[in-house]
Amino acid sequence: MKKQVLYLLIAAPFLCLGWGSCREHPAQKSENAETAGGWKKYEKNPVLGGDLGTIFDISVLHDQPGDFEMFCSWRPQRSIALSTSGDGLSWTKPVICLPFNDSSGWERDVNRPVVIRKDGKYHMWYTGENDSVSAIGYAVSEDGRHFRRIGASPVLAADQPWEKKALMCPHVIWDGEAKLFRMWYSGGEQYEPDAIGYATSKDGIHWEKYAGNPVFRNDTTHQWEQDKVTACQVIRRKNDYLMFYIGFKNIDYAQIGMARSKDGISNWERYTGNPLIKPGLAWDSSAVYKPYAIEDGDRWLLYYNGRHNNMEQIGIAIHEGKDLGF
Secondary structure, eight states, rough: OHHHHHHHHHHHGGGGGSSSOOOOGGGGGOOGGGGGGGGGEEOOOOBOOOGGGGGGEEEEEEEEEEEEEEEEEEEEGGEEEEEESSSSSSSSEEEEEEEBBBGGGGGGGEEEEEEEETTEEEEEEEEEEOOSSSEEEEEEHHHHHHEEESSSSSBOOOOOOGGTTTTEEEEEEETTTTEEEEEEEEEEOSSSEEEEEEEEEEESEEEOOOOTOSSSSOOTSSSSSSSSSEEEEEEEEESSSSEEEEEEETTTTEEEEEEESSSSSSOOEEOTTTOSSSOOOTTSSSSSEEEEEEEEEEEEEEEEEEEEETEEEEEEEESSSOOOOO
């Protein structure tokens, strides 16, 4: 018996070398193994979902302390809904603020919104889908609870070869210096798009696509995003633009990463610690999608949807301290 124990002690360090890879037992996997870069998943995840069914792809407004508004895709209702919070962690039951519109022909489902506040109004760009195509629509609201569509047609649709038949996942910021809305959007396949494009608009309705699209593609040298990159959020900082995005290892396995660019268009530099958020052991065990990060005092809150089999719910990752090290 002692000889067997001694053999195992001596041999154990070499069992992973040359004959196969060492895999950590799921029960031993720590929370840190699911995150990088100082992020930690919130211990009470998921914060929205459960008996509400699949809820996913969020956009969050947080302009003053104690005031959080989350616009999310509510799949069973085929609509976009609003949930509110006083601390960014506990959320009210969602209420539909933009319903589907079967009569339009392109909005059988509406989802994947981005919402900004400008000139006393809420401005929403969203994805409308039917069985064959996806396109981007525009709606406005005075109270954030009731949105009205601007026009009956999409404001942005697929018409370039790389966009194939689907545009979705818009993210928009207002550039006060240039007096332009700036949009980053995903284009490609209907099930999951392939890459990220860029467009600008003076009025939020008429958009000019960047001639050099797509501006952000998958990096095949990084296995975690070798298949696709999609659904970004872009934050303007003092000296650059910070992007959070989804990277797909394959069509079903997605994780969250970070990149930066001086102009928000070209020469994107990826964070060397990517991926930041990885699938866990329970509610987000299959994939993690659609990041949306906000500063909240001396910390960051990163909202994302996690998938377990066919169910998607919303969770949070927290970064203590404003400095993301990037």
